[in-house]
Amino acid sequence: MPPADPPEDLPVDEGALSLRWSGRVSLTPRILFVNIFALALLAGGFFYLDSYRARIVDGRVAQAEREVRLIAEALALLPPDDRTDEMVNFARKSGLRLRIYDRRGRLVADSRALGVRNFQLVDPDKDGWQQDAARALDAGIDTVVGNDRDPLYRERAPGRGLRWPDVVTVRTTGGTAASVWRAPDRTPVVTAAAPLPEDRVLMATVNARDITSTVRTERARLSLVLAVAFLLSVLLSLFLARTIVRPMRMLARAAIRVRLGRAREVVVPRLPSRRDEIGMLARALSDMTSALRSRIDATEAFAADVTHELKNPLASLRSAVDGLGAVKDPELRAQLLAIVQDDVHRLDRLITDISDASRLDAQLARAKFEAVDLGALIGALVAYRTERGIARGVTLHFDPDEPLVVHGEGARLERVFANLIDNAISFSPPGGTVRIAGTNDGDLIEIEVVDEGPGVPPEQREAVFRRFHSVRPGDEAFGRHSGLGLAIARTIVEGHGGMIAAESRRDHRDGARFVVQLPVAGA
Structure with a gap:
């Protein structure tokens, strides 16, 4: 469904439509920026994944603390000689590397040394380029979000257990402790420690590569979605630029050519297939250009x-x-002076009518319309001319029987009907009658002025309303009319939203019939 035409002559608040810095940028990059900005919000999912990773690591730390505490409690219930075998069983089942340190930090037992190799670090130099790219992406995101890098995990010598922070914390506080480290391949390593009898400490270590694998998988999926969305966004932005920016540029170039004075050479595209605001703008500009050409x-x-x-x-x-x-010769001089006088009057009449005709459109645009009773207005005109006497015995007949109220400017409408009545009188035969009638159908008021003169030939019925077109009775003195009366009348009537036309009489007798239609007040 095409958009409705906007109401005319609405005041435009330029401040509400003005743009600051963005108004200096072309529409194409602005469309691209808006769409890519939305994608940037989607890219924020990478940072959400980072927070998701941090929560998983925190959960894994808490889990390691619980497990090492439970294993320590279980080992504490066993005799010292049986703890090593049970520690190996716990290491196999839990996937943890378990170590026991004495009070001096010397290694007493190690599940790895006892054959359980469930803790191994990956050498990043032996990985493919995909893992290198993944680690680079991890480092970049950590830098953007400002994450503190975990300390690099390094093994301690068997006799240097006190260099593990968790071991020192357990010996100092007597409770459990846990830490997060960074393996060479950037996977998290979690260590946790809990106290054992005989002033010993149990330490568990796990390389949580599953966390990194999960996060990287989700990042890969998000990257794929983001890449597809980016491609679609760019294509849609280019499509919008093509369907919006290009026709607007065409219209702007056409408008510039019209402004430069080449309006006759310019064909403003009407874009008939478009039913949106761009199409409406194109047709409005085309109509405006046509109206400008007609006015020129x-x-x-x-x-x-x-x-x-x-x-x-x-x-x-x-x-x-x-x-x-x-x-x-005094007599000839008097004749020449009379000619001079007539020509001066004729020039004065022409200049007055030309001035009125040239300013009429602007004056009507500024006029303040009010209710005008056409019955009373025409009745006063008829009474005035009858009292002054009408040449050749012509009579005027007007007897309205219904209200004839319109919205308009009374002085301008009076000039319309004065011109029509004077025109009808001048073409009427001696003793003829000029009949004026008015009807009201609820929407339009129609006033007709009918005379008994020779009438207007069909081929002249439009030409009589042109400026300076003057066909006068043969017995009328030359130069008494400027040929602008009916042209002025049409301009006034159309300025009031009505129409005026010359027609033949309805009874098919000789004479002219001029019809004026105006909207009823309040219709």
Whole structure:
């Protein structure tokens, strides 16, 4: 469904539509930035995975503490000679490397030395490039989120057990302790210690490579999703740029060419297949350009017509003035002065009508409309002309029988009907009747002015409303009309949202019928 046309003449708040720094950037990079910014939020999932990893490590530390404490409690219940064998069983079942240190930090028993090799560190130099890339990604994320790097895990000599922080903590506090280390391949190593009888310490060690494997797998999946989303986002951004930016650039270039004065050469694309705001803008610009062309043509034609109409009285006036200097006969001089006087009046009338016609559109745009009773207005015009007397015995008949109220400017509407009545009187035969009637159908008010003159030929019914088009009765003095009366009347009527037309009489008798339609007030 196409968007509705916006209401006209709404005030535009430029401050509400203005953009600061982003208004200086083209739409294409702005579209790309918005879409990629959304992807950046998705990329935040990498940092969520880092927090997820930290929670798993914390859970594994707590688990190691519980396990080493339970194993220590179980070993404490056994005789010292049986503890070594049971420690090996616990190491196999739990996957921990278990060691026992005496009070001086000397190694008493080690599950690895007893054959349980469940703790092995991976040499990163023997891994493939995939693991190197994964470790580089781990390091990069740790740097971005500001994680403190765990200390590097290094084995202590058998007689240097007191160099393990967990062993020292257990001997000092008598409780359990745990630490997290970093293996050479960046996997976490968890150590935990618990006290044993005879002032000994049990230490457990586990390389939690499963945590790193899980996190890296999820990062790989997220990376794949992010890559696909990034590609789709770029493609969609380019599609939006193509469907929005390109037509807007075309329209902007066309508007610039119109501004540069080449409006006749410019074809503004109407984009008929688009039913969105871009299409609506294209059609509005195309219509505006067409209206501009029509207005330019009308202005040029009006200027040419003004020049032509002014040349005739000026030529006559120049000829009469030139003759005044050469003629000595008082009677001829009086005739020439009369011609000068008529030409001056004619020029004054032309200039007045031209001034009114040229300013009419602007004046109507600023006019304040109010309720106007056309019945009372036309009735007053008829009464005024009847009281003054009408030439050749022409009579006016107007008897409205229903309200004829419109919204408009009374003085302008009065000029319309005054022009129509005067025009009908001038074409009426001696003793003829000019009939004025009005009807109201609830939406439109129609006023018709009918005379008994020769009428308007069908091919002239549109031409009579053109500026300076003047076909006058044969007995009328030349130059009494400027040919702008009906053109002014049409401009006023259309400025009030109505229409005016010349038609034949409904009874098919000789005469002209001018019809004016205006919206009813409040319709």
